Amino acid sequence: MSSKRFSVNNRQTLISEERMKLQPAEGIISRMKLSRDDIVADLGCGIGYVTIPLSKEVKHVMALDGQQMMLDDLIARTPEDLKGRITPVLSELPELPFEESSLDKAVMVNVAHEIQNTERMVSEIIRCLKEDGVLTIVDFNKVPLPFGPPFEEKIPLEDMVRLYSPMELTQKNVFDIYYQIDLKNNKNLKK
Numbered sequence: 001m002s003s004k005r006f007s008v009n010n011r012q013t014l015i016s017e018e019r020m021k022l023q024p025a026e027g028i029i030s031r032m033k034l035s036r037d038d039i040v041a042d043l044g045c046g047i048g049y050v051t052i053p054l055s056k057e058v059k060h061v062m063a064l065d066g067q068q069m070m071l072d073d074l075i076a077r078t079p080e081d082l083k084g085r086i087t088p089v090l091s092e093l094p095e096l097p098f099e100e101s102s103l104d105k106a107v108m109v110n111v112a113h114e115i116q117n118t119e120r121m122v123s124e125i126i127r128c129l130k131e132d133g134v135l136t137i138v139d140f141n142k143v144p145l146p147f148g149p150p151f152e153e154k155i156p157l158e159d160m161v162r163l164y165s166p167m168e169l170t171q172k173n174v175f176d177i178y179y180q181i182d183l184k185n186n187k188n189l190k191k
């Protein structure tokens with residue numbers, strides 16, 4: 001397990017009131033340009049801060065996390081009427097247990113800085129996204145903060161775009177503590 005891995009012991013902070021003010025899930029979702037028919041993978045979904053509201057906007061969410069306790073809480077927090085719209089998937093990134101070209105979108109919220117093998121992550125995302133599918137990355141600006149990952153683990157927006165090349169940057173939003181970017185797949189990137 002990565003030394004960078006977010007501890008399950010801190011999982012309640014993922015749904016703190018402070019976070020809801022600083023990084024509202026609804027804002028993240030509204031910027032994702034979703035369609036009702038979308039199949040979306042929430043990679044490193046945690047206890048579902050984004051997964052649950054996201055599932056109301058799309059056809060289905062594949063909610064992947066490497067820690068079973070995160071998925072247990074996600075399941076417990078999911079209202080009955082949304083349970084059929086979310087599939088919890090226990091799996092280790094950067095591998096993706098999804099079929100080729102099976103996803104319309106993928107999203108990583110405060111997760112990308114925890115990924116060790118980014119090169120493999122990019123090739124897996126390109127494999128699993130449909131042509132013109134979109135990966136949304138939300139992560140912390142490289143500024144010192146009393147919460148979030150250690151300063152040295154934060155990846156500035158420009159470096160993140162470089163790490164996820166050859167995917168193409170199509171949208172960028174920068175806020176005080178975090179950024180949200182869209183990176184588009186392209187049929188020429190698929191083998």
Ligand SMILES: C[S@@+](CC[C@H](N)C(=O)[O-])C[C@H]1O[C@@H](n2cnc3c(N)ncnc32)[C@H](O)[C@@H]1O
Binds near residue numbers: 094
């Ligand atoms: C900071 S939490 C963010 C959770 C969620 N995306 C959110 O915004 O509330 C990071 C999550 O990514 C998961 N994670 C980190 N590295 C992972 C890996 N290599 N494979 C699977 N899950 C991973 C952790 O278990 C944790 O639930």
